[in-house]
Amino acid sequence: MSTSCSFLRVGLFGFVIMAQGLPLAAAEMNWKAGTARAVITPQKPLWMAGYGGRTAPADGKVHELYARVVALEDAAGHRGIIVATDLLGIPQGMYDDICVRLKQRHGLDRSQVMLNASHTHCGPVLKGALHDTYSVNEQQLRDIHEYSDLLITEIVDAVGEAIENMQPATVSRGMGSTDFAVNRRTNREPDVPTLREQNRLYGPVDHTVPVLAVNDASGKLKAVIFHYACHNTTLSFQKWCGDYAGFAQYALEAKHPGALALFCMGCGADQNPLPRRTIELCEQYGKKLATAVEAVLTQPLTPVNSKLEMRHSFVTLAMDPLPSIDQLDKMAAEQPSYSQRWASRLLKEIRAGKVHSRDYAFPIQAWRLGGDQLWIALGGEVVVDYVLRLKAEQGDQIWVSAYANDVMAYIPSKRVLLEGGYEGQSSMMVYGLPTERWSPDIEDRVIQGVIDVVKSLDR
Numbered sequence: 407m408s409t410s411c412s413f414l415r416v417g418l419f420g421f422v423i424m425a426q427g428l429p430l431a432a433a434e435m436n437w438k439a440g441t442a443r444a445v446i447t448p449q450k451p452l453w454m455a456g457y458g459g460r461t462a463p464a465d466g467k468v469h470e471l472y473a474r475v476v477a478l479e480d481a482a483g484h485r486g487i488i489v490a491t492d493l494l495g496i497p498q499g500m501y502d503d504i505c506v507r508l509k510q511r512h513g514l515d516r517s518q519v520m521l522n523a524s525h526t527h528c529g530p531v532l533k534g535a536l537h538d539t540y541s542v543n544e545q546q547l548r549d550i551h552e553y554s555d556l557l558i559t560e561i562v563d564a565v566g567e568a569i570e571n572m573q574p575a576t577v578s579r580g581m582g583s584t585d586f587a588v589n590r591r592t593n594r595e596p597d598v599p600t601l602r603e604q605n606r607l608y609g610p611v612d613h614t615v616p617v618l619a620v621n622d623a624s625g626k627l628k629a630v631i632f633h634y635a636c637h638n639t640t641l642s643f644q645k646w647c648g649d650y651a652g653f654a655q656y657a658l659e660a661k662h663p664g665a666l667a668l669f670c671m672g673c674g675a676d677q678n679p680l681p682r683r684t685i686e687l688c689e690q691y692g693k694k695l696a697t698a699v700e701a702v703l704t705q706p707l708t709p710v711n712s713k714l715e716m717r718h719s720f721v722t723l724a725m726d727p728l729p730s731i732d733q734l735d736k737m738a739a740e741q742p743s744y745s746q747r748w749a750s751r752l753l754k755e756i757r758a759g760k761v762h763s764r765d766y767a768f769p770i771q772a773w774r775l776g777g778d779q780l781w782i783a784l785g786g787e788v789v790v791d792y793v794l795r796l797k798a799e800q801g802d803q804i805w806v807s808a809y810a811n812d813v814m815a816y817i818p819s820k821r822v823l824l825e826g827g828y829e830g831q832s833s834m835m836v837y838g839l840p841t842e843r844w845s846p847d848i849e850d851r852v853i854q855g856v857i858d859v860v861k862s863l864d865r
């Protein structure tokens with residue numbers, strides 16, 4: 407049966423079912439799905455993640471931050487867990503801890519767990535992340551550790567709850583778009599309103615909004631998972647907030663009471679929501695994204711057969727050498743800043759005999775839903791060139807989540823790395839890795855890693 411016949415059939419069938427409130431036929435109900443969510447808003451005035459220039463902890467909240475979970479199981483019992491968090495990024499140590507505990511508690515391996523971070527810049531600092539960026543004292547550091555440990559427990563418990571409440575479900579997919587993401591490397595922020603008006607914004611972007619819908623036996627929406635490739639940096643104030651993604655999730659959940667809306671960041675490391683810096687703009691972008699998702703949900707969706715294939719791999723990314731000891735000494739003698747703290751810490755470590763590895767184990771995950779929908783999850787802050795290249799090489803239908811599992815640094819393409827600037831180079835110090843730059847072969851290594859993991863789906 408052709409795809410178009412099949413969604414016409416399910417679309418019409420779905421309509422009749424929703425109108426009559428009858429259960430779906432058994433053949434359509436061969437997925438199982440469960441959902442859960444945990445409030446993860448810090449209860450203490452913790453330091454906020456994302457902008458190095460902050461001088462004080464959070465002093466309030468716009469809305470709650472959440473970890474939202476969908477557990478999916480196909481007809482053969484293959485189980486996959488999607489976690490969407492209103493966080494800047496989950497660092498390697500916490501990713502490892504969560505995976506170990508999910509293995510112990512539920513027998514899940516890394517391929518089955520996809521941890522997404524929205525990259526909101528109004529969320530908490532987590533332990534083991536961005537070591538040198540923030541000027542936090544000992545007590546604040548203890549509070550960060552205490553919160554991070556609690557967060558791990560909350561996520562693991564929410565996964566358990568989602569697994570426990572799995573029920574028969576249908577899964578379908580669609581694709582929308584919205585255009586508020588702007589390439590921030592090629593458009594000056596103050597010029598954006600005029601450039602937009604004149605249709606002169608330029609630089610690569612990915613305005614697609616991939617959508618995965620999970621419906622229960624009565625046809626009611628149970629969860630919607632959606633992507634967008636754009637930094638959650640509309641706001642920079644001192645209040646907890648999920649930024650535009652937070653507002654989008656809230657808007658969709660208000661429209662579909664009882665359903666969960668899960669945001670996954672795409673390859674938006676060089677994309678900003680522009681103009682920005684007011685709560686009104688933030689809410690407006692959230693509504694725009696929710697409207698784009700809603701437009702997909704109201705169209706006939708493509709049904710996803712009950713088949714879930716999942717693979718995971720680490721590929722080794724190489725780092726360029728550290729600056730010389732002389733250069734580090736000079737940087738360490740400068741005024742306090744993240745680069746001064748970075749250089750001082752590395753010097754201390756080197757003088758204590760520590761040898762810094764030049765390799766990083768970068769996580770790549772590939773899911774294939776229904777035998778044909780590829781969903782790649784990459785760690786780090788991945789620039790838009792990656793999704794555009796993967797679409798060109800693997801087909802337009804591919805979905806790419808970035809900021810997934812372990813957010814260790816920016817992941818520039820070769821072009822961005824050679825151009826330099828924040829995403830290409832200087833952000834490495836912000837993240838604290840022992841290098842000023844990835845090796846220029848980073849793009850080839852990541853793309854080859856994706857190709858290999860995708861191929862492994864057939865084994």
Ligand SMILES: [Zn+2]
Binds near residue numbers: 675
């Ligand atoms: Zn970022």
